[in-house]
Amino acid sequence: MSISSVSSAPPFEPPKDLPAGAPISPIFEIRHTPNAGRAVFARQAIPENTLIWQSSDLTLSVLLREYRREVCGQCFGYEYGRDLDIRDKSVGFAFCTKMCQDKWRQEHGEIGIEAWTAVEKLVKGRGKEDNDMVDTDLPRPKVKDITSAWESVAAQAALIRVARQGESATKQHRKAVSKALQAPISPDVMSFCVSGLLWQHANPTEWVKVLALADDRTPYHSIDDLTAFTRTYLHLLAILPLALLPIVTAKSLFVLSSRDSHNSFGIRSLEDEGSEFFGYGCWPAASYFNHACSPNVEKKRVARTWEFRAAKDIEPGKELCITYLSGQERKLSRGKRNLTLKKNWGFECGCATCESLL
Numbered sequence: 278m279s280i281s282s283v284s285s286a287p288p289f290e291p292p293k294d295l296p297a298g299a300p301i302s303p304i305f306e307i308r309h310t311p312n313a314g315r316a317v318f319a320r321q322a323i324p325e326n327t328l329i330w331q332s333s334d335l336t337l338s339v340l341l342r343e344y345r346r347e348v349c350g351q352c353f354g355y356e357y358g359r360d361l362d363i364r365d366k367s368v369g370f371a372f373c374t375k376m377c378q379d380k381w382r383q384e385h386g387e388i389g390i391e392a393w394t395a396v397e398k399l400v401k402g403r404g405k406e407d408n409d410m411v412d413t414d415l416p417r418p419k420v421k422d423i424t425s426a427w428e429s430v431a432a433q434a435a436l437i438r439v440a441r442q443g444e445s446a447t448k449q450h451r452k453a454v455s456k457a458l459q460a461p462i463s464p465d466v467m468s469f470c471v472s473g474l475l476w477q478h479a480n481p482t483e484w485v486k487v488l489a490l491a492d493d494r495t496p497y498h499s500i501d502d503l504t505a506f507t508r509t510y511l512h513l514l515a516i517l518p519l520a521l522l523p524i525v526t527a528k529s530l531f532v533l534s535s536r537d538s539h540n541s542f543g544i545r546s547l548e549d550e551g552s553e554f555f556g557y558g559c560w561p562a563a564s565y566f567n568h569a570c571s572p573n574v575e576k577k578r579v580a581r582t583w584e585f586r587a588a589k590d591i592e593p594g595k596e597l598c599i600t601y602l603s604g605q606e607r608k609l610s611r612g613k614r615n616l617t618l619k620k621n622w623g624f625e626c627g628c629a630t631c632e633s634l635l
């Protein structure tokens with residue numbers, strides 16, 4: 278949704294060569310930078326507090342399982358840790374109102390409900406076996422590790438597909454399914470994959486918006502994280518509705534991870550400086566704002582929408598930046614901030630504040 282709340286804007290011709298899903302507005306434009314990919318630049322003076330952009334283009338989202346009873350599956354509403362009244366046990370989500378529940382069900386449709394029901398049945402039947410917490414200090418798998426991990430499950434994946442499709446299935450095919458289902462489960466990785474696949478299924482023409490995002494060729498935090506994804510791939514082939522199987526591929530799952538890695542926004546509590554981390558999601562249009570250690574744009578989540586406002590008066594031509602750091606991280610020294618950005622986001626910060634301290 279574009280906002281044009283600044284008066285006396287120059288005549289606006291939307292550019293023709295924008296990446297799919299990039300934000301379009303008369304008050305800013307997307308341009309390439311020398312060292313930080315694409316970024317958002319003011320086309321005109323923007324007074325403090327101007328609402329610059331609103332992103333409600335949520336693609337995939339993950340609500341960590343430990344928050345599923347307390348955070349609304351639709352609007353991410355939270356009532357200071359109180360269990361929400363409406364629990365939809367079959368799909369494993371809770372809702373703050375009947376309206377949110379109905380909306381969630383309507384948006385997910387029959388296939389989505391069937392998919393989440395299958396996931397819930399599998400996860401509940403087995404309990405939580407795997408620790409989904411990510412240790413970001415472990416070495417990240419390299420491209421060749423990633424390629425060989427996905428290749429190592431290709432044969433079993435092919436057998437499971439045949440088993441699911443029925444008629445020509447033999448004992449060997451059925452064995453591949455039961456072997457997959459016995460492997461440990463990573464519920465949050467599973468939610469990530471299911472959410473992304475369902476979004477792709479429901480919005481096939483919008484997938485280009487995900488593809489257009491900055492990608493990370495080594496998106497897995499550790500070998501265990503990578504293994505959780507390859508195992509989840511087999512789990513999903515074994516349980517998801519047949520109509521989804523054509524898009525349940527190693528490639529789709531890798532694309533989701535590679536685009537989510539440097540583009541997702543944390544879904545946090547709206548109070549206490551966002552101290553509770555409920556999960557994360559990917560809003561493509563919001564992902565074109567670069568980071569600065571002294572940002573001139575503030576972002577705020579309102580239910581499922583991100584709002585971006587000018588934090589100060591901004592001159593024409595200036596880059597519009599948000600911060601990727603949490604409240605505590607913002608107070609760190611330049612060296613420590615940079616280590617955090619490098620570890621979590623994979624880049625050396627080239628913002629004006631950091632450059633001026635060199």
Ligand SMILES: C[S@@+](CC[C@H](N)C(=O)[O-])C[C@H]1O[C@@H](n2cnc3c(N)ncnc32)[C@H](O)[C@@H]1O
Binds near residue numbers: 313316491540569622
């Ligand atoms: C959410 S994306 C921002 C848009 C991105 N520049 C693009 O071209 O799509 C985050 C990525 O942008 C780059 N980036 C953002 N802020 C940066 C900064 N301050 N210094 C260097 N690179 C930055 C990094 O590559 C980072 O992983």
